[in-house]
Amino acid sequence: MRCLILGAGGIGGYFGGRLLxxxxxxTFLVRPARAAxxxxxxxxxSPRGDLALPAPPLVTSQTLTxxxxxxxxxxxxxxxxxxxxxxxPAVGRETVIVPLLxxxxxxxxxxxxxxAERVLGGYCLISVTLDGEGGIAHFNQADVLRLGEIAGGPSERVRAIGAMLGGAGFDFAVSDDIxxxxxxxxxxxATTASATCLMRAAIGDIIGAGAGDVTLGLLAECEAIASDNGHPPGExxxxxxxxxxxxxTSPIMASMLRDIERGGPVEADAIQGEMLRRAGDRPAPLLRLAHAHLRAYEARRARQS
Ligand SMILES: NC(=O)C1=CN([C@@H]2O[C@H](COP(=O)(O)OP(=O)(O)OC[C@H]3O[C@@H](n4cnc5c(N)ncnc54)[C@H](OP(=O)(O)O)[C@@H]3O)[C@@H](O)[C@H]2O)C=CC1
Ligand SMILES: CC(C)(CO)C(=O)C(=O)O
Structure with missing residues (x-):
């Protein structure tokens, strides 16, 4: 089974490297600077074992065939x-697309x-980033990747893709309810990124500052929005x-905070903004504050660039 991975940053690079x-x-599909x-x-x-691949297969949009x-x-x-x-150009009649955003x-x-029929659901639980030299730094033991049919249940194509992704040195499973x-x-x-970006600190630091209730307040708002949308988080x-x-003691900080700390763009619209759009009339004051904070960061970044 031929697999193309768009992007070889933290997520694509980690899972693609393990698969290789x-x-x-x-094959990685990358832009010229990353290709170089x-x-x-x-x-x-990685605490799960370091890896060095001397020549990973890669293409750019110019060489993709x-x-x-x-x-x-x-x-x-x-x-x-x-x-x-x-x-x-890489998507044919039988191609299956697996997003990990x-x-x-x-x-x-x-x-x-x-x-709709070409796209699966997917997500990962991992904490990775590109280090200063273009390598992938993995911060803890978690390297979970899940995928499944958006309509739910098993399918032959998910079983086949699962056979390719399983047993490759990371925690993979197919989900029947992705x-x-x-x-x-x-x-x-949304909770972790909002709390750690608002406070510019890790989860443990926020608790140390006596502000753990803010994190839990954010969690309650996000859980309520998920419930309103028919997906109350399970026990x-x-x-x-x-x-x-x-x-x-948690050192967890969202990748969004690392993006802010290097002055980069953030996914505020996709993580907090999209959740607020699905909140309807439900008040979510902490999430709105976090989103406003990130939008102000984006506005300042745009003004100064
Ligand atoms: N990092 C983490 O710990 C986690 C991240 N996620 C999610 O995973 C997603 C990816 O995050 P992450 O891997 O950290 O992000 P990175 O910024 O590390 O990597 C993204 C990569 O995508 C590449 N890219 C973007 N557009 C193109 C394009 N048109 N052609 C080729 N390459 C392209 C970028 O290339 P270039 O270098 O050229 O800009 C970059 O290397 C996000 O939605 C994030 O929220 C989920 C769980 C954990
Ligand atoms: C939840 C967390 C913090 C780790 O998987 C994450 O998804 C991120 O940093 O973007």
């Missing part, structure tokens, strides 16, 4: 429109462009979120 090390047929870096090799520094069985999309939400144009709105965009799991992940990331997800967000 396990002998899977994977990858030509010197792909390095992953033919179609692929699976196209995994691992760009940031603000790059999605451009990424869609870039992957389009945080949030939910990208599913509608991809389904509108390529047809939409519910994506909502649960969205609630968690296991609620407990997991509470355990992680009330851990006074």
């Amino acid at each position: 090390a396990a002998g899977r047929d994977v 870096r990858l030509a010197q090799g792909l390095r992953i520094i 033919g179609t692929y069985d699976v196209v995994m999309v691992s760009c940031k939400a603000y790059d999605l429109e451009n990424a869609i144009d870039t992957i389009a 945080n949030g939910f709105g990208h599913l509608d965009t991809l389904r509108a462009r390529f047809g 939409v519910q799991e994506m909502w649960e992940k969205w609630v968690f990331i 296991a997800a609620r407990k997991r979120a509470r355990d992680q967000l009330t851990d006074a």
Whole structure:
């Protein structure tokens, strides 16, 4: 099974690197600057085991030819429109698209462009970033990747893709209810990104400052919005979120905070903005504050660039 991965940043680089090390047929679709870096090799520094791939297969939009069985999309939400144009020549009649972005709105965009039947749901639970030298830094043990049919249940194509992704050195499973799991992940990331960006600190630091109630208030708002939309987080997800967000020793900070700290763009519209659009008339004052804070950051960044 031929797999193309759009983007070789934190997510694409980590999972693509593991798949290549396990002998899977994977090619990265990257832009010229990233291609130049990858030509010197792909390095992953991880508590799950370091990896060095001297020459990962890669193409750019200029050298992309033919179609692929699976196209995994691992760009940031603000790059999605451009990424869609870039992957389009690789999408044939049988191609399955697996997006790994945080949030939910990208599913509608991809389904509108390529047809609902071509797009699976997917998400990951991992904490990774590009280091200063273009390598992938992985911060803890978690490297979860899940995918499944948006309509739910098993299918032959998901079973086949699962056979390619399974046993490749990361925590992979097929989900029979990926939409519910994506909502649960969205609630968690919207809460974590809002709290850690507002406070410019990790979850444990926020608790140390006596502001853990702000994080839990954000969590309650996001859970209520998910429930209003027919996806109340299940007991296991609620407990997991509470355990992680009330851990006074937790070094977790969202990738969005790392983006702010390097002065980069943020996915505020896709993570907080999209959730607020789905809030209807429900007041969500903490989430609105976090979103306003991020929008102000974006406005200042645009003014100063
Ligand atoms: N990092 C994390 O820990 C987690 C991230 N996520 C989510 O995963 C998604 C990806 O995040 P992450 O991997 O951290 O982001 P990164 O910024 O590290 O990587 C995204 C990559 O996509 C590439 N890209 C964007 N547009 C194109 C294009 N048109 N053609 C080729 N390459 C392109 C970028 O390339 P270039 O270098 O050229 O800009 C970049 O390398 C986000 O939605 C994020 O929220 C989810 C869970 C955890
Ligand atoms: C939830 C978390 C923090 C880790 O998976 C994440 O998704 C991110 O940093 O973007």
